[in-house]
Amino acid sequence: xxxxxxxxxxxxxxxxxxxxxxxxxxxxxxxxxxxxxxxxxxxxxxxxxxxxxxxxxxxxxxxxxxxxxxxxxxxxxxxxxxxxxxxxxxxxxxxxxxxxxxxxxxxxxxxxxxxxxxxxxxxxxxxxxxx
Numbered sequence: 676x677x678x679x680x681x682x683x684x685x686x687x688x689x690x691x692x693x694x695x696x697x698x699x700x701x702x703x704x705x706x707x708x709x710x711x712x713x714x715x716x717x718x719x720x721x722x723x724x725x726x727x728x729x730x731x732x733x734x735x736x737x738x739x740x741x742x743x744x745x746x747x748x749x750x751x752x753x754x755x756x757x758x759x760x761x762x763x764x765x766x767x768x769x770x771x772x773x774x775x776x777x778x779x780x781x782x783x784x785x786x787x788x789x790x791x792x793x794x795x796x797x798x799x800x801x802x803x804x805x806x
Contacts, residue, residue: 726752
């Protein structure tokens with residue numbers, strides 16, 4: 676609604692530039708990233724924003740984005756594993772994308788291992804949901 680549009684407008688105005696020697700550089704690059712995320716969700720009509728590569732951003736990125744925009748649904752992809760699945764959901768992920776860690780063995784024809792991996796992901800997700 677109008678309140679969200681006002682927030683996005685304020686963020687746009689907050690993106691400022693400062694001069695360093697002869698280079699013009701973005702002063703608040705994190706605000707620019709936040710604007711791209713908010714534009715995708717709020718103005719672009721997306722239901723979920725994909726955070727890729729999630730391994731670079733880390734779960735703290737989700738917390739940082741959801742602080743000013745709690746209604747944004749974020750799906751980390753690229754770096755999600757059984758070992759960190761709980762961290763992504765604790766940070767506020769609405770869902771995750773699991774690629775190589777889940778289906779990687781299928782590249783060599785080991786579909787039984789893909790099935791086992793899927794079972795482990797389902798078990799871990801059920802544990803997270805019932806904490």
